[in-house]
Amino acid sequence: MSDQSLFTIFLSAAVINNFTLAMFLGLCPFMGVSARVETAVRMGMANIFVLLITSICAWGLNTFVLEQAPFLRVISFIIVIASLVQIVEMAIKKLSPTLFRQLGIYLPLITTNCAILGLAMFQTSRNYDFLQGIAFALGAGAGLTLALVLMASIRETSELSDIPAMAKGTGLVLIIAGSLSLAFMGFAGLLSGS
Amino acid sequence: MSDETNAQEASPVAAAPEEPGVSAVRLFMTLAVAGAMAGLLIVMVNQFTQPRIIAYKAKMLKLAVTEVLQGPARYDTLYLIDGALTPDLPAGLKPEKQKAIYVGYTEAGEIKGIAIARGESGFQDVVMLIFGIDPATQGLTGMKILASKETPGLGDKIYKDLDFVQQFFEGPTVPLLGVKIGAGDGAPNEIDMITGATISSRAVIRIINNAVTEWEPFFENLDKKPVAARGETK
Amino acid sequence: MRTTTPKEDFTRGIWRENPVFLQMLGLCPALAVTNTVENAIAMGLATFFVLFCSSLLVSSCKSFIPHEVRISTYILIIATFVTLADMVLEAVVPEVHKELGAFIALIVVNCMILGRQEAFASKKPVGRSLLDATGTGIGFLIAMLMMGGFREVLGMGTFLGFELFGPSYEPWVVMILPAGGFLTLGFIMLGFGYYEQRKIAKAKEMSDVEGRVTS
Numbered sequence: 001m002s003d004q005s006l007f008t009i010f011l012s013a014a015v016i017n018n019f020t021l022a023m024f025l026g027l028c029p030f031m032g033v034s035a036r037v038e039t040a041v042r043m044g045m046a047n048i049f050v051l052l053i054t055s056i057c058a059w060g061l062n063t064f065v066l067e068q069a070p071f072l073r074v075i076s077f078i079i080v081i082a083s084l085v086q087i088v089e090m091a092i093k094k095l096s097p098t099l100f101r102q103l104g105i106y107l108p109l110i111t112t113n114c115a116i117l118g119l120a121m122f123q124t125s126r127n128y129d130f131l132q133g134i135a136f137a138l139g140a141g142a143g144l145t146l147a148l149v150l151m152a153s154i155r156e157t158s159e160l161s162d163i164p165a166m167a168k169g170t171g172l173v174l175i176i177a178g179s180l181s182l183a184f185m186g187f188a189g190l191l192s193g194s
Numbered sequence: 195m196s197d198e199t200n201a202q203e204a205s206p207v208a209a210a211p212e213e214p215g216v217s218a219v220r221l222f223m224t225l226a227v228a229g230a231m232a233g234l235l236i237v238m239v240n241q242f243t244q245p246r247i248i249a250y251k252a253k254m255l256k257l258a259v260t261e262v263l264q265g266p267a268r269y270d271t272l273y274l275i276d277g278a279l280t281p282d283l284p285a286g287l288k289p290e291k292q293k294a295i296y297v298g299y300t301e302a303g304e305i306k307g308i309a310i311a312r313g314e315s316g317f318q319d320v321v322m323l324i325f326g327i328d329p330a331t332q333g334l335t336g337m338k339i340l341a342s343k344e345t346p347g348l349g350d351k352i353y354k355d356l357d358f359v360q361q362f363f364e365g366p367t368v369p370l371l372g373v374k375i376g377a378g379d380g381a382p383n384e385i386d387m388i389t390g391a392t393i394s395s396r397a398v399i400r401i402i403n404n405a406v407t408e409w410e411p412f413f414e415n416l417d418k419k420p421v422a423a424r425g426e427t428k
Numbered sequence: 429m430r431t432t433t434p435k436e437d438f439t440r441g442i443w444r445e446n447p448v449f450l451q452m453l454g455l456c457p458a459l460a461v462t463n464t465v466e467n468a469i470a471m472g473l474a475t476f477f478v479l480f481c482s483s484l485l486v487s488s489c490k491s492f493i494p495h496e497v498r499i500s501t502y503i504l505i506i507a508t509f510v511t512l513a514d515m516v517l518e519a520v521v522p523e524v525h526k527e528l529g530a531f532i533a534l535i536v537v538n539c540m541i542l543g544r545q546e547a548f549a550s551k552k553p554v555g556r557s558l559l560d561a562t563g564t565g566i567g568f569l570i571a572m573l574m575m576g577g578f579r580e581v582l583g584m585g586t587f588l589g590f591e592l593f594g595p596s597y598e599p600w601v602v603m604i605l606p607a608g609g610f611l612t613l614g615f616i617m618l619g620f621g622y623y624e625q626r627k628i629a630k631a632k633e634m635s636d637v638e639g640r641v642t643s
Contacts, residue, residue, distance in 0.1 A: 008315060017319055022606045024460040028539065031452065067288075071240045071515060074533045075232060075507040082503060114456045114537040121530035126320075127291070166621035170452060174614030181607035188345070189393045191315040221497050228501050232508035239512050243519035250522045341526075346584070347601040 006135040008191055009128070013139030016188055019115050020147040021181040026115030030148060031173060033106070040152035044145025046106045048138070051119055053088065054081055055137035058120035059130050077120045085110055115144060150180060259296045262326035262336030263307040264363070266298025279412055295409060297416060298326070305416060307335045312405040316397040319343040321352070325362065325402050329413040333382075334370075337362035337402065342394075349394035358388050358395065368406045370399045437548075437556050441564030448571035449620060453540035458568075458575055459609035461531050465588045468576025469569070470524045474517060474532060476565035478509040479541050483561035487549040502545045503536070510535045540568065578612050579603045 004012075019025045026047070033043045057080050066073055089107045093100045110116060119140050123133050154176055163172060259269055272279040274293040283289055296309040308329060313322035321342040326335035339353035351358060367383045372395055378384040387395035432440070447453045457475065462468045482505050486493075493501050514532045518525040525532070535541070544564055549557040580586060583603030585593045602608050 004315065004320070012315070012319070021610075024456050024606065024609065025534075027455045027459070031455070071236055071244075071511060072233065074511045074514065074536060075236070075504065077533075078503055078507050078536050079500075082500065114534045117537050118530060118534055121533045125530055166625045167618055168621070169617075171614055171617035171621050174610050174617055178607050178610030178614055181605075181610050182602070185605065185607065189317045221494050224492070224494055225497055225500060225504070228504050232504055235508055236511050236515075239515055243515040246519040247515075247522070250519075254522075345601070346604050347599055 004132070006131060009132055009135045010139035010142075011191060013136050014143040014146065015184060016190055018143040018147060018181075018184050019118070019140045020144055021177065021184045023118070025118040026113050026144050028113060029106075029109065029144075030151060030177070031170065032109075034148055034151040034173070035155055037149060037152045037156060040148040041145070042102050043106050044141070044148050046110060047113070047115065047144050048141030050085060050088065050107070050110050050116060051137040051141045051144075052134065053084060054116050054120055055123060055133040056130075057081075057084060058123055059128075059133045062124055073121075073124065077117060081116050081120070115140065147180065151176065154180075258311075258324050258338050258340065259298065259309045259326075262309050262324055262338050263296075263298035264326070264335050266306045267301040269296050269298040269309070271296055279416070295412075305329065308409070308413070308416075310405045310409055311340065312401050313341075314397065314401045314404065316342060316352075317344050317349045317391075317393045321394070321397055321401065323398065323401060325405070327368065327406065328365075329416070331365070332367045333365035334362050334368070334402070335365070337398070339398075344391070344394045349391050351388045351391045352394045352398050355388055355391075358386070361385050369403045372396050372399045434556060434559055437552075438559040438563040441560065441567040442570065443567065446567045446571055447540045447564055448568060448575075449616060451540070451543075453543060454538045454568060455613075456534060457531055457538065458571060459606075459613060461528055462572055462575035462579055462609060462612075463583070463604040464527075464580045465573065465576040466524065467527050468572040470517070470521070471528060471531070472565075472569035472572040474513045474528075475535055475538065475541070475568055477513050478506060478535050479544060479565045479568075480558065480561045481509045482506050482541060482545060483549040483557045484554065486545045487552060487554045487557035490550050493550075498550060499542075499546070502542060502550075506541055506545075507536050540564065574616065575609070575612055578616075579608055583608060 013019065017023060020027065020030050029043050029047070033039050058077060061073075061076055061080065066076065085107055089100075092107075119137060123136055128136055151173070155173070158172070158176075167175075260266065263269065270281055271289075271294050272281055273283050273287075273289070274295075275284060275287075279295070283292065298306045298309065300306045306328070307326040309324055309326045311322065311324040313320045315321075319342070321344065322340040323337060323342075324340055325337040327333070328335055337359065342350070342352065344350050344352060353359060362385070365382075366385055369383060370385050371381070371383050372387045372392075373384050375386045375389060378386065385395070385399055387399075441447065445451060448455065448458045454475070457471050461471045482502070485505050486502060510533060513535070514525075517528070517532065544561060548560045552560070577587065580588075581592060582600045583605075585591065585597040585599050600608075603612065
């Protein structure tokens with residue numbers, strides 16, 4: 001059902017059902033590039049950008065092409081996303097070399113980021129229209145960025161502290177993620193009001 | 195599996211001329227053949243699975259409608275097209291994409307109740323439910339949660355707590371009013387909310403009230419007789 | 429690359445190089461759908477099916493796939509099998525399919541599957557690739573079962589729906605919530621870290637002793 005307002009969708013995707021912390025989408029960058037705040041912000045920006053374009057393409061595919069053949073959805077989404085990221089990469093390289101230097105290495109990584117395909121699939125299963133899709137993509141991107149930046153700032157701080165050797169690396173990141181996820185549970189109920 | 199493997203082996207070889215480098219044609223052919231194979235395989239399996247999937251969905255819908263209308267003799271699906279209800283779906287429109295209500299009739303052919311499905315934000319994510327209402331008495335005939343991600347152990351009581359669910363089958367009138375257990379004064383529109391799941395209980399009540407507000411204008415002009423030739427049940 | 433025996437191809441993925449715990453691949457499904465054992469098994473089996481079939485097809489067609497388009501072809505093959513798994517699950521076990529939802533489609537972007545195609549199936553004979561795929565698939569299934577087992581037993585006091593502790597058990601609800609997924613995997617990783625540290629310490633002790641003996 002798609003009776004939800006745009007703001008509801010945005011808020012829901014950004015904090016209540018945060019893509020990373022509640023739905024486990026986009027964990028690769030969350031684990032991989034969350035060591036520095038600065039890189040985390042750039043990765044987040046690259047993600048928002050690709051999410052937005054993916055949402056528009058997925059809407060187009062759903063409306064004009066896949067109506068007759070819904071069983072080809074997964075295959076066409078993944079092909080579109082893979083080629084899209086390549087095209088975006090080439091376009092940015094040509095149009096804005098500065099932006100390309102900043103985002104460059106992160107763009108190819110995004111293809112295998114499950115947040116992108118996840119966005120397209122959830123958007124479809126919830127029957128979002130064009131604007132709702134955009135709000136969903138922006139919310140998802142904002143949520144990813146928020147989670148990445150929070151994680152990165154905690155990790156930067158924890159670098160200086162004395163951590164037991166056995167917790168160094170993934171174990172610590174996961175426990176922090178668990179705590180963040182717990183904290184984000186506090187956002188639940190935000191939309192039900194009254 | 196072996197047929198497909200052979201076909202895929204055969205085609206690119208036949209398509210690519212003998213040459214040392216890899217030509218663009220060969221790259222293209224490989225992808226095209228792989229894509230064609232993939233499409234073919236998917237369509238074939240789809241032929242087998244699609245009928246079962248549709249049948250299952252129809253069965254679940256029928257069960258839900260029958261439950262919330264407390265066993266109508268038959269029911270009709272009315273689609274909302276251009277602001278009017280019609281049992282006929284214009285060609286080209288998909289039934290699952292349209293707003294619809296389900297009107298249940300008694301054995302004698304009188305309206306027994308109307309089932310409406312609706313989803314709105316609950317505590318965690320969207321709560322989807324279907325409920326039945328008798329337009330004559332404005333009393334509910336039943337309610338069933340179709341999908342929800344409410345907190346396990348707390349919010350999920352909206353469908354696990356049978357005392358709570360049972361209230362919706364006992365004809366409370368709309369608009370519903372949620373009260374704390376024991377705090378009500380026995381008015382017919384009161385629903386005892388679940389302790390520890392107040393927000394989820396309120397969401398259920400709000401969804402039903404909103405749905406009634408939206409669909410109430412149509413209750414007046416409903417056909418009093420079922421669409422006889424096109425009955426969908428029994 | 430060091431040559432391996434067929435037995436190693438098979439056993440490697442099960443534990444020593446377990447895809448989830450040691451290679452940190454396929455985390456998304458390992459965290460998202462392990463809130464009950466039933467979902468974990470369904471997801472593990474679906475992934476196993478996709479991995480096995482993709483490896484079979486990739487390794488038997490590898491000489492006909494030009495190097496330049498290999499990744500696209502692999503993704504195409506994987507996506508095909510994912511769609512098949514999706515449709516079959518929906519037709520055969522609709523209840524489970526509803527629980528797993530969009531996460532079945534996300535098997536496509538499970539790096540574990542693409543990784544096995546690129547690192548193994550595209551270079552080795554069919555038999556070896558199937559052994560490797562089976563091993564990795566079992567390893568993934570074990571990881572899913574461990575996660576699902578921990579979470580369902582602690583979070584609901586049940587295993588595959590059977591009551592374990594009786595009515596007096598107060599379920600540890602957080603374990604079946606998203607946060608519980610992170611915490612469970614985090615604690616398992618801590619366990620692995622502890623084990624590694626012990627091993628390093630032991631090895632050091634041993635070499636110290638040996639050093640003293642020889643001197």
